[in-house]
Structure formats: structure tokens, C-alpha cells
Amino acid sequence: DVKVTQSSRYLVKRTGEKVFLECVQDMDHENMFWYRQDPGLGLRLIYFSYDVKMKEKGDIPEGYSVSREKKERFSLILESASTNQTSMYLCASRVPGQGYGYTFGSGTRLTVV
Amino acid sequence: GQQVMQIPQYQHVQEGEDFTTYCNSSTTLSNIQWYKQRPGGHPVFLIQLVKSGEVKKQKRLTFQFGEAKKNSSLHITATQTTDVGTYFCAGSNGQAGTALIFGKGTTLSVSS
Numbered sequence: 001d002v003k004v005t006q007s008s009r010y011l012v013k014r015t016g017e018k019v020f021l022e023c024v025q026d027m028d029h030e031n032m033f034w035y036r037q038d039p040g041l042g043l044r045l046i047y048f049s050y051d052v053k054m055k056e057k058g059d060i061p062e063g064y065s066v067s068r069e070k071k072e073r074f075s076l077i078l079e080s081a082s083t084n085q086t087s088m089y090l091c092a093s094r095v096p097g098q099g100y101g102y103t104f105g106s107g108t109r110l111t112v113v
Numbered sequence: 114g115q116q117v118m119q120i121p122q123y124q125h126v127q128e129g130e131d132f133t134t135y136c137n138s139s140t141t142l143s144n145i146q147w148y149k150q151r152p153g154g155h156p157v158f159l160i161q162l163v164k165s166g167e168v169k170k171q172k173r174l175t176f177q178f179g180e181a182k183k184n185s186s187l188h189i190t191a192t193q194t195t196d197v198g199t200y201f202c203a204g205s206n207g208q209a210g211t212a213l214i215f216g217k218g219t220t221l222s223v224s225s
Contacts, residue, residue, distance in 0.1 A: 033212055040122070042201065042217035043156070058212060090155060101146055101158025102203075102213065 003027070004105035006091050012111045019078040021108050023091030029103075031096050032074035034058075034066065037088040037107070046089075049074055050096065081112045115140050117204045119216030126223055132189040134219035136202035143207025145178055145185045150218070151198045192223050 007022035025032065033048040035058075045058030047066040055066050063085060067075040074093075078085055088109050092102040116139040126132050136145065144163045148156040160169055162178035162185060169176045175188045189196055199220045203213040 031212075035215070040217065042119075043203075043215040045212050045214070048212045056212075059214075099161055099163075101148070101161060102156070103158070104155040107155050 004091055004093050004103050006089075006105040006108050008108050009106060010109050010111075012113060013078075013081050015082060015112055017078075017081045017112075019081045019110065019112075021076040021078075021089055021091075021110070023074045023076070023093075023105055024072050025074075025093040025103070026072065027093070027095075027103075028071065029093035029095055030071070031094050032068065033092040033094075033102065034064075034074070034076045035090045035092065036060070037090055043090065046076065078110075081110075083112050086110060086112045115204070115206060115214050117202060117214050117216040119202055119219055121219055122217065123220050124222070126192050126221070128194060128223050128225045129191050132192050132196070132221055134187050134200050134202075134221075136185040136187075136204075136216050138183045138204050140183070140206060142182050142204040144205055145182075146203045146205075146213065147176060147185075147187055148201040148203065148215075149198050150201065154198075156201055189221075192221070194223050194225055197221060197223050 004025045034046040035043040049055045049068040065077045090107045091105040094100045094102045118137045146161045147159040150156045166180045167178040173190045177186045199218040201218045203215045
């Protein structure tokens, strides 16, 4: 089975801190994604990457950046954490093309105080 | 931009009753996928529909893709307590370099 591993399950950070959320997948998937999930808002796409060193903005990229230096790792960076970035962050990966679903990690619940 | 709307937001049923969630897109979709998220868990891929009018079944779950490829539904027959969770639809316009757009999900609760 494909595994998508997110480095932290729970994280508490202070306002203004730079925060790194790490995601690693073990199946050589080209496509990787970062979503945030908030009650009543569903999953919203922050950034995605369809290859190493490639990145595309999603629907809500403001306040975030990403890094994809290696195929298996996709990092989400909060440049200066704010309380409105308190959320559940979900990383996903998939094989490109039709017919393949996303495999999600277990999520990181980030609280910014 | 592309939007995917899902109704209802919440649904409570008695065990054994049927359940349906509906998904509508503002644009024609290349394909639609369905995911289930158990409480405290992460979304898990259930199925993908690609063809206009396609119907697929997984045991008590029936998935449909509309003729115009702008809407979809998930129907569960005779719900069980194990069906509890949030069901998401997610659509793609099929263009290279695009990602799935998720609906807000329907949260199903089942009482025995």
C-alpha cells in the first residue's frame, strides 16, 4: 500500500513563527498536494506539485509557500503563522493520469496561538 | 473558477434507511471521484467515474455520473453504523496540471 506520511499529527506554534509541514510518500508518485480542511468548508487546495521543483498555486495560496526538492517530499511552509491558519492540513499524492485516486496522509492539526 | 457543490451538508438516518448525497459542478467535468472520511480519519478514495451516465456499484454503494458530466450522486442502501463519516465528491476538468476540486462534503450519522 502507498504510504503518505506527515511528520507531525499535532503542532502548536506561535503567531509570527515560520512553520514547516513535511510530507513524504513512498511510491514514487509524481503528483503531490496540500489541502487544508476546516469545518463547513471542506478541503481547499493550497498548492500542488506535478514534478520535482514544480509547483502550482491552488485556491488559497496566500500566506503559504512550498518546496519540492525531491520527488518523495513535499513541504508546506507558513512564512509567518497567523491564527487564521489554525487548521487541519492534509497532504496527498497520486500517480498522474485518469483512474487514480489521491492517497492522503493522516493530517497535521496545526494550532497557532 | 470551477466549483463543486454538495448537498446535503448533514444527514442523519436510522440504521437500515437509505442515504443519498448529491454533487453538482459549475463546469463540465472530465471525471469525478468519491472519498470517505471516517471521524478522526483522513479521506480515503472510493471510486472514480469517467463516462457520461456511468453507474458503478460497490456492495451497498451506488455511484452515478450525470449525462452532462456536471453532476453525480452516491446512494447507500440500508445504511449501517459503519457507514458513518463524511463523503466527499471531487471533480477534475481533466486539463494537465490541474488538481481535484472537492465539494464540502456530506456528513452522515447513523443511529441504531
